[in-house]
Amino acid sequence: MIPLCRAPRGTVDVLPEEQPYWGHVYHTATRLAKLYGYSRIDTPMFEEASLFVRGVGQATDIVQKEMYVFQDRGGEMMALRPEGTANVCRAYIQHGMHNLPQPVRLYYWGPAFRYDRPQAGRQRQFTHFGCEAIGEDDPALDAEIIELAWRLYQELGITDLSLQLNSIGDPNCRPRYLAALKAYYEDKLGRVCPDCRARFQTNPLRLLDCKVEGCQPIIAAAPPFTDCLCQECAKHFQELRSYLEALAIPYTLNPRLVRGLDYYTRTVFEIQPPEQAAQNTIGAGGRYDGLIEELGSRPTPAIGFATGVERVIANLKRAGVPMPAPARPAVFVAYQTAAARSAAVRLASELRRAGIAAVMAVGGRSLKAQMRQADATGVLYAAILGEEELATGTVMLRRMEDGQQERVALQDACQRLKANA
RNA sequence: GUGGGCGUAGCGUAGCGGUUAACGCGCCAGGUUGUGGCCCUGGAGAUCGAGGGUUCAAAUCCCUCCGUCCACCCCA
Numbered sequence: 001m002i003p004l005c006r007a008p009r010g011t012v013d014v015l016p017e018e019q020p021y022w023g024h025v026y027h028t029a030t031r032l033a034k035l036y037g038y039s040r041i042d043t044p045m046f047e048e049a050s051l052f053v054r055g056v057g058q059a060t061d062i063v064q065k066e067m068y069v070f071q072d073r074g075g076e077m078m079a080l081r082p083e084g085t086a087n088v089c090r091a092y093i094q095h096g097m098h099n100l101p102q103p104v105r106l107y108y109w110g111p112a113f114r115y116d117r118p119q120a121g122r123q124r125q126f127t128h129f130g131c132e133a134i135g136e137d138d139p140a141l142d143a144e145i146i147e148l149a150w151r152l153y154q155e156l157g158i159t160d161l162s163l164q165l166n167s168i169g170d171p172n173c174r175p176r177y178l179a180a181l182k183a184y185y186e187d188k189l190g191r192v193c194p195d196c197r198a199r200f201q202t203n204p205l206r207l208l209d210c211k212v213e214g215c216q217p218i219i220a221a222a223p224p225f226t227d228c229l230c231q232e233c234a235k236h237f238q239e240l241r242s243y244l245e246a247l248a249i250p251y252t253l254n255p256r257l258v259r260g261l262d263y264y265t266r267t268v269f270e271i272q273p274p275e276q277a278a279q280n281t282i283g284a285g286g287r288y289d290g291l292i293e294e295l296g297s298r299p300t301p302a303i304g305f306a307t308g309v310e311r312v313i314a315n316l317k318r319a320g321v322p323m324p325a326p327a328r329p330a331v332f333v334a335y336q337t338a339a340a341r342s343a344a345v346r347l348a349s350e351l352r353r354a355g356i357a358a359v360m361a362v363g364g365r366s367l368k369a370q371m372r373q374a375d376a377t378g379v380l381y382a383a384i385l386g387e388e389e390l391a392t393g394t395v396m397l398r399r400m401e402d403g404q405q406e407r408v409a410l411q412d413a414c415q416r417l418k419a420n421a
Numbered sequence: 422g423u424g425g426g427c428g429u430a431g432c433g434u435a436g437c438g439g440u441u442a443a444c445g446c447g448c449c450a451g452g453u454u455g456u457g458g459c460c461c462u463g464g465a466g467a468u469c470g471a472g473g474g475u476u477c478a479a480a481u482c483c484c485u486c487c488g489u490c491c492a493c494c495c496c497a
Contacts, residue, residue, distance in 0.1 A: 006488080061495045065422075083497080112497080117422080119491060126497065195494075211493085261496090270497095281497065308497025336455050367456055369449085375457040386455050400457070 010116065010124025012310075020323040021313045026109065028155050029129045029307075033107035036148050038131050041106040043087035045113075049079035054294055055086030057262025059203065066114040080113035084130045085263070085288065085304050086295075092134050093297040102135030103302070109309075121279030121311050130285075130306035137289060137301035139236050142267045143243035149271060149283055149305045150249050156312065157321035161282070163250065164270045166225065166257035167237040168205070170289065171265075173230035178204050180223050188218050208256040224255030233266055240267060263288040267303065273315050282315055283307035329357040331417060332374035336367050336386035344385050347395060347413065351383075354414040358383075375400060381417060 007013055014022060030040070049069050056062050068080035081087055088106055091097075097104045109129045116122055131148060133141050146163070153161050169177060181204050189197055193212040200207060208219055229237060244251055251269075259268045268286035285305030292300035316323075331351055335344040344360055351358035359377060361370040367384070374382040384396040384405075395413050398405035399420075408416050 009488080066495075114496075116495075117493095118489090119493095122496070128497065130497095206495090259496090278492065279496070284497065306497065311497055332457095334456075366450090368451090369457095371457040373457085382456075384456065388455080396456085398456070403457085405456085 008124070010118040010122075012123065016326065018313075020326050021316055022309070024316070024323055025129070025156060025309055025312055029109065029152060030107070032148060032152050032155065033131055036105070036131075036144065038105040038107040038133075038148075041088060041091060041108050042110065043081070043084070043091050043108065045111060046078045046080050047087060047090065049077040051086050051090055051295070052079050052082060055089065055263065055291060056082065060262055062114060062261065066116055068113045068115055082114050083112050083261075084108050084110070084128050084306060085132060085261075085291070088130075088132045088304075089134070089292050089295055089302070092300075093292065093295060098135065098298070098300065103133045103141060104135055105131070105133050107131045119279065121308075121314060123310060127309035128306045129309055130304060132302060132304035134292070134302040135300055137236070137287075139240040139267075140243055142236075142240045142287060142303050143247060145285060145303050145305050146244065146251075146269055147247055147249060149269075149285065149307065152307070153271065153283070153312075156316065158273070158282075158312070158315050158319050160274050160319065161271050161315075162252055162274070164254040164257050164272065165241075165244075165251040166254050166268050167229055167233060167266050168225055168258060168264060168268055168286075169229050169233050169266065173228055173233055176230075177223075177225050177228040180228055181205075181207065184222055185218075192218060205258040208258055219256060222256075226253070226255055236266055259284065259286055263291040263294065265289045269305075271307075273318065275318075279311070282311040327357070328378040329359045330379060331356055331358040331381045331383050332370075332377055332379040333358055333360040333383045334367060334370040334374060334385070335361060336384070337390075338364070339387070340385040340390050343390060343410075347383060347385065347410065350414055351417065354418060356414065356417050381420070383413065383417075 033040075049067070052067060053063050058064075062082045067082055070078055072078050088108060092104060092106075107130065110127065111125050112128045113125050115124060118124060131145060133145060146165075150163060153159075168174065182200065185192070185196075185200055185204070185207060189200060192200075192207075192215050193210065195212070196207055196210050196215055199210070207215075208222060210219065226234075226237065241251075254270075257268055257270060259270075264286040266287040266289065269284065270281045271283040272280050273282065283305065284307075285303070287301070287303040289299075289301040292298070292302060331348075333344045333348045333351070335341055348358045348360040359379070361373065365373075367386075371382060379400060382398040382400060384398060386396070389395050389407065389410075392407075393410050394407045395410050396405055396407050397413065397416060
């Protein structure tokens with residue numbers, strides 16, 4: 001029996017006191033995206049399930065055990081999007097964006113869904129901000145995306161992150177590498193963990209990021225992908241590195257960095273906070289030169305990046321980045337007697353019309369109780385309407401900070417408050 | 422899917438076999454003659470996660486389920 005009044009497992013309510021973090025991340029992210037020439041795109045939160053099966057990869061955990069799939073009333077198999085890249089690529093194809101000047105630079109912000117067991121840094125509904133640059137394989141574009149990501153965190157105020165970088169080749173050189181990796185592991189299977197024995201069969205690349213202690217020495221001595229890259233991929237990677245160095249973006253070469261989605265080629269990167277927490281990658285991305293073709297269009301190179309907003313916010317808190325105080329209304333309109341209520345309603349309305357945020361006392365409480373509310377609301381001024389004010393067409397303006405108050409003519413109230421608030 | 426910790430008022434906690442379950446914060450109302458923050462007084466609010474069992478007696482012990490947190494898997 002699931003309690004009725006409880007958010008579904010793995011989902012959260014973002015309460016008013018959390019909103020400053022969300023506003024900060026949202027405004028920083030969208031401002032930066034525009035600064036780099038990216039345009040906003042919004043895609044549906046659900047799509048034909050097969051889009052993700054093809055796009056993300058049949059063999060991935062995301063598709064095999066984490067996708068929210070459902071049959072709609074027309075019998076179509078749909079899925080809540082587990083990430084944003086497949087949607088954006090679908091939109092690129094559907095709207096013939098290959099006719100636009102390439103690359104097409106797009107950014108998005110919105111929820112994604114994965115049916116996981118929740119834990120620290122992992123929810124079933126989470127928020128992705130992402131950028132995609134489609135239609136160009138120039139490593140300068142890789143550098144642009146990485147710089148955008150890096151700068152995002154810097155401007156947000158998280159400065160102790162590390163950038164992990166690797167290249168996982170393309171369809172030319174990856175089979176060669178996988179063969180080398182498997183050959184290396186062949187005679188060591190007896191010494192690795194059971195998970196790794198399974199990975200050897202299903203997803204050999206994942207062997208490289210096993211966390212089991214006993215597997216670490218074997219991973220450390222495994223051949224790095226960068227030794228097996230074909231000439232084109234090696235050149236691409238080398239150029240990217242030279243750009244990152246020119247941009248003074250510090251990165252760590254991590255030959256063990258692999259990604260869980262099938263579509264990645266060549267460049268892959270992750271951005272992580274210093275602690276070795278479990279779910280610690282706050283942003284990641286890479287090149288996916290084969291995805292558009294896999295979805296049925298012409299071969300089109302592309303690179304993208306996405307960050308988990310909830311994880312970003314967790315890190316803002318961890319790093320103690322101060323947030324601006326949430327906006328509070330400027331004025332609380334209180335009244336003494338029932339006779340003054342109508343005047344109070346009108347005053348509150350006029351204040352708002354003048355652009356002054358105002359809340360009015362409701363519920364017919366005592367003036368004392370109204371003042372308590374005014375205080376709790378955190379307003380700058382209380383506007384009090386009593387019998388005297390009513391009789392003289394005035395209002396008492398009380399500055400909450402120090403209790404100073406003055407009586408002004410009703411018609412001057414807006415101007416007076418505007419000057420002081 | 423697997424493993425571990427935890428579930429007592431809105432929040433944070435105490436109580437850990439025995440009369441009407443306690444405290445802090447918060448909330449509401451008062452502290453006379455039109456007004457907040459401090460202080461004082463009073464009040465509302467908990468079927469002690471749910472169901473079953475042990476016992477004369479269970480919030481307290483046992484089992485099951487649910488929820489939650491953390492970890493694995495995997496990922497943002």
